[in-house]
Amino acid sequence: MPPAQAEAFIRALAVANPAPETELIYHDPFTLLVAVVLSAQTTDAAVNKCTPALFAAAPTPEKMAALGAEGIGPYIRTIGLWQGKAKNVAALARDLVEKHGGQVPGDREALEALPGVGRKTANVVLNVAFGQETMAVDTHIFRLGNRCGLAPGKTPREVEEKLVKRCPPELLRDAHHWLILHGRYVCKARAPECWRCVARAYCNYNDKVLAPPVK
Numbered sequence: 001m002p003p004a005q006a007e008a009f010i011r012a013l014a015v016a017n018p019a020p021e022t023e024l025i026y027h028d029p030f031t032l033l034v035a036v037v038l039s040a041q042t043t044d045a046a047v048n049k050c051t052p053a054l055f056a057a058a059p060t061p062e063k064m065a066a067l068g069a070e071g072i073g074p075y076i077r078t079i080g081l082w083q084g085k086a087k088n089v090a091a092l093a094r095d096l097v098e099k100h101g102g103q104v105p106g107d108r109e110a111l112e113a114l115p116g117v118g119r120k121t122a123n124v125v126l127n128v129a130f131g132q133e134t135m136a137v138d139t140h141i142f143r144l145g146n147r148c149g150l151a152p153g154k155t156p157r158e159v160e161e162k163l164v165k166r167c168p169p170e171l172l173r174d175a176h177h178w179l180i181l182h183g184r185y186v187c188k189a190r191a192p193e194c195w196r197c198v199a200r201a202y203c204n205y206n207d208k209v210l211a212p213p214v215k
Helices: 003-016 030-036 042-056 063-074 082-100 108-112 120-130 139-148 156-166 169-185
Strands: none
Touching: 003 030, 003 156, 030 082, 042 063, 042 082, 063 082, 063 139, 082 156, 108 120, 120 156, 120 169, 139 156, 139 169, 156 169
């Protein structure tokens, strides 16, 4: 997809949703960080069902660290990989207390050094909590980038770098939200709902579904 076409695709999403936001429930950078770590290979909706009680019991790194993995576990049993995630959340909370004064750091290197935090998680936190112009590539954005020709790549990092280059600078901060929501609700994995796509005119996907299936 040529750069001008990619820009038109993103601008079409922007017009349709001028103020996009993450669907994860959070109250501050710490609860956002925890929610994003818990959302790995799990839907935001599933995470949102368990985090209100968890955050009520442990709203700060100090209280989360005191809760420990055994205390965190019962709150998150309904999400995938909960045992490993409980250990990571407890460990990252301890690191925040011991190494960062109980505050979530606003730089990539420090974030990615925390247990359970990879590049995608760091990008979300830097974008949402600190207002940085990052592009977090999850399964939805990876699929969309390749399917539509917006930013084809073999790895999430390759897709990320192409999206950053092709996105108009003034739209970059919100582009992650536009793309993830579009991939989640319109450009779906098994059955893309192209008939609802506001960017359809700029999409290179050859097998567009132009009408809903007959029931």
